[in-house]
Amino acid sequence: MLTTPEDRRGTRRGAPGAAPGRRRGTRLSPVRLSPRDVIRVGGAGLRSRPLRVFLSALGIAIGIAAMLGVVGISASSQEVLNRTLSALGTNLLKVSPGQTMFGEGSHLPAEAEGMIGQINPVTSVSATGAVDAKVYRNDHIPEGQTGSISVLAARLDLIKDVGVSLAGGAWLNEATHRYPAVVLGSKAADRLGVVEAGAEQRVWLGGQWFTVVGVLAPAPLAPELDTAALVGWPVAEERLGFDGYPTTVYTRAKEEHVVAVRDTLAATANPENPNEVEVSRPSEVLAAKQATDATLNALLLGLGGVALLVGGVGVANTMVISVLERRAEIGLRRSLGATRGQIRLQFLAESLLLSAIGGVGGVMLGIGVTAAYATSQGWPAIVPIWAMAGGVVATLVIGGIAGFYPAVRAARMSPTEALATS
Structure with a gap:
């Protein structure tokens, strides 16, 4: 059968005479997944x-x-x-003695509390003072076994200022802070084996018996109180040889003025030697x-x-x-x-x-x-x-x-x- 050039071109182009199937010379593209x-x-x-x-x-x-x-x-x-800090407040500042330029320990003036209280944005001031005394469960415990419990003289408004509550008993008051009465921190009570406060609960403190009138709950903003035995300021001076110098001054200030108060606390607490004063904030402990x-x-x-x-x-x-x-x-x-x-x-x-x-x-x-x-x-x-x-x-x-x-x-x-x- 003879074909014309036009017929052959039509076949190559897929004309009606072209063979079925794919065109010669082309490829099917792969299916995409x-x-x-x-x-x-x-x-x-x-x-x-x-x-x-x-x-x-x-x-x-x-x-x-x-x-x-x-x-x-x-x-x-x-x-x-x-959450704890938010509940208790972050406006608490703590003032404590630092060191002298020769590396020796210093102390705050006895008037430090009063001078700090004169700062206008300050809302409350309280203090504790370290007492050179030991505390034991009874008078038969060897002197070396102190349980790492410190003895502190405390002001009556301390727990209100710090924001700590009582787990049992009562806080020191006008009737008890002049007599041998003690309030134990939460850890101190555990180490001394004191379950609850009461007239029958006594501890051997500074060579004499003190009645346990209260036990504190844990103090998140002042953990140093957890391991302390707290006595009244007057009885510490009269019976325990306390020198009357505060070792920690707790200061509450208006929230918006905390930074400004902090900057002035050192010079206010110890005008003669402000460089020997340390000021801290509980939130910094958290940081x-x-x-x-x-x-x-x-x-x-x-x-x-x-x-x-x-x-x-x-x-x-x-x-x-x-x-x-x-x-x-x-x-x-x-x-x-x-x-x-x-x-x-x-x-x-x-x-x-x-x-x-x-x-x-x-x-x-x-x-x-x-x-x-x-x-x-x-x-x-x-x-x-x-x-x-x-x-x-x-x-x-x-x-x-x-x-x-x-x-x-x-x-x-x-x-x-x-x-x-x-």
């Missing part, structure tokens, strides 16, 4: 090796849980302290504790990071073995038209899914550990959102890094090589 397809294919690979996947995910989960638990427990404890916690957190977060790295090595190991075991699958998919990019994407998706499982499990485990510990301590359970999000992101980064090499290795396999070695 949707995100859903990628997740389904990656999940199928993980389901085929459940035990290995579980162990690898567990390694990541432990690392994330360790980091989240550290952050959560620290945040919960700091929230308790913040110091938070700084200490931050250092400890950094150490523990480092340990959590090591655990996370070990989990990442587990993911990499799982994926490398998966590539070696699934050569036949890789070769078959390549033979059916899967591109190297699709193979690479499949194994990278498996790695990310595996890491995500470990990350989410670690976040849940960390929240559980934090909640359990905080509840046992009576704290509010707080886990920062940034810590949870950071944990999941960290696992995905680790998973992406750990799965990159196995994914590239799988993509580089030619169909013939993969099928021949399967």
Whole structure:
């Protein structure tokens, strides 16, 4: 059959006489995998090796849980302290003697309280003074066994100024502060074995018997009172040889003027030697504790990071073995038209899914550990959102890094090589 040039051109152009099928000289573009397809294919690979996947995910989960638990427990404890300070007030300033320029101990003037009270924004002033006396449960205890309990002379308005309450009994008053009566701090009462105050409760203090009239509750803003035995100022001077110099002056000021008052306290308390006066604020103690916690957190977060790295090595190991075991699958998919990019994407998706499982499990485990510990301590359970999000992101980064090499290795396999070695 003869054909004209026009007929031949029509055939090449796909005219009615052209043969069915794809045009000669053209290629079909590979089908693109949707995100859903990628997740389904990656999940199928993980389901085929459940035990290995579980162990690898567990390694990541432990690392994330360790980091989240550290952050959560620290945040919960700091929230308790913040709430305590907010309830008791952060406008309390403490004035105490420092050291002379020669490194010797100094003392505050006896008039320090009165002079501080003249500062206009100051709302209240109280003081304690260290007494050179020892306190024991009875007069048969050896002198060396003091239990680290200090004896302090106290003003009558001390507990009101500091913001501490009584766990039992009564505070010193006009009727008792001139007589051998003592109020014990919370820890001091425990060390002396005093369960409750009363006329029958006595301790051996300064070589004589003192009646325990009260026991203080813990004092968050003045922890030095927890380990103290507090007696009246007059009886300390008359019976215990107290010199009358205050060793700590507690000052309350109007909240908006706390900084200004603090700047003038040293010169007011000791005009002759203001450099020998130390002024502190209880909230600074909290700041110091938070700084200490931050250092400890950094150490523990480092340990959590090591655990996370070990989990990442587990993911990499799982994926490398998966590539070696699934050569036949890789070769078959390549033979059916899967591109190297699709193979690479499949194994990278498996790695990310595996890491995500470990990350989410670690976040849940960390929240559980934090909640359990905080509840046992009576704290509010707080886990920062940034810590949870950071944990999941960290696992995905680790998973992406750990799965990159196995994914590239799988993509580089030619169909013939993969099928021949399967």
